[in-house]
Amino acid sequence: MAGGLVLLFLLLVGTGRCWELPAFHCNLYNSCECGFRPDLNALDCDLSRNVFGQHLAREQLVKALKVFVATDRPSKPLVLSFHGWSGTGKTFVSSLLVKHLYRDGNRSPYVHRFSPILHFPHAQNVNQYKEDLKQWIQGNLTACSRSMFLFEEMDKMHPGLIDVIAPFLGSSWVVFGSNYKKAIFVFVSNSGGEAINNVALNFWRGHKDREEIQLSDVVPAITKAVVADQEHGFWQSEIIEQNLIDVIVPFLPLRPNHVRYCVRSELEQMGLASEEDLVHSVTDSLVYFPEDERVFSSTGCKTVAFRINYYL
Incomplete structure (x- = not known):
């Protein structure tokens, strides 16, 4: 066996294709971590310093990742679902996950991003998209069990499309040559944002501290909003019905003081x-809701960079 591996290595080098050996090694021995180098202390620090007003998101993410990373043989992939209003930090936090989980960060070939507008634009092609997505997920899990999707x-995802990956999120599917249960799936959505905003607003009107908001205060409202949205990618989805999402991560609306931090x-x-003067000018120029109370930013921190350039 050892002699065969040496011969394979020499053949690959001779053809200028020695880069294929690591992939072969991963598939054969199922021991390759594919640049997966989690630094959860650095992630927690980054979330604390650069993500403002999101105590629930920080707590849920760090806790879930610590448990998942510490498990040598997880029972299923880690499935996270981000929910919240536009500009509250969902995309930014997902980039921090990649940065602190993979050695090559956002350049890692084992991190795969999908956009419904870019990758699945036409409703009439849903059946083809399903087949393509299934093959893409399975192919990349075979190449690296530590993949992130x-x-x-x-x-904005076509309802029914995402169900094709439901088997990969459970505990019984088999991907030949890979322990796919080490993978991480992250779903990002604005859905449920209004429900989260209403909870936060009720806390504010009740003179309760924002940090008092618990997961149990928002998750039922998020789930109800997602299930009721007939245009959402999770509409009547097996992923929801089979409870395949491990952690719902809520992102709260941002107060003016959070915008100032941004x-x-x-x-x-x-x-x-x-x-x-510049900080206050930019902060005050944003739109807040409710209109008469100006409690939360309507766009979070999304337009901050543009407005800074405008005032400069």
Whole structure:
């Protein structure tokens, strides 16, 4: 056996294709981590310093990842579902996950992103998309069991399409040559954002601290909103019916003080001084809701960079 591997190596080198040996090794021995180098302390620090007003998201993510990473033989892949209003940090947090879980960060070939608008634009092609997506997931899991799959804008996904990957999210599917249960799936959606906002607003009106909001206060409302949305990718989905999502991660609407943190952070990244007049001008220029109370930012921190450039 050892002599055969040496011969294979020499043949690959001789053809200029020695880069294929690691993939062969991964499939044969199921021991390759594919650049999976989790640094959860750094992730927690990054979330604390650069993601504002999202105590629930931080707590849920770090806890779930610690348990998952510490398990040598997980019973199923880790499935996360991000929910919240636009601009609250869902996409940014997903990029931090990639940064702190994979050695090559966002350049890692084992991190795969899907956009319904880019990859699945035409409703009449759903059956073909299903077949393509199934083959893509299975092929990449065969190449690397530590793959991560990010599905953006699930609220714009064609209903029924995502069900094709439901078997990969459970505990009984078999992917030859790979322990696919080490994979991570992340779904990102604006759906449920209004329900989350209503919970946060009720807490504010009840003079309760934002940090008092618990997962149990928002998850039932998120689930109800997703199940009722006939245009959502999870509409009548087996993923929901079979309870294949491990952690629902809610992103709360941002208060003006959180927006100010975003402005200061953006100025720092631009190499500019954080002048308070500029910070307040940008913060005050955003739209807040409810209109008469101006409690939460309608766009979160999404337009902060543009408005800084406008005022500069």
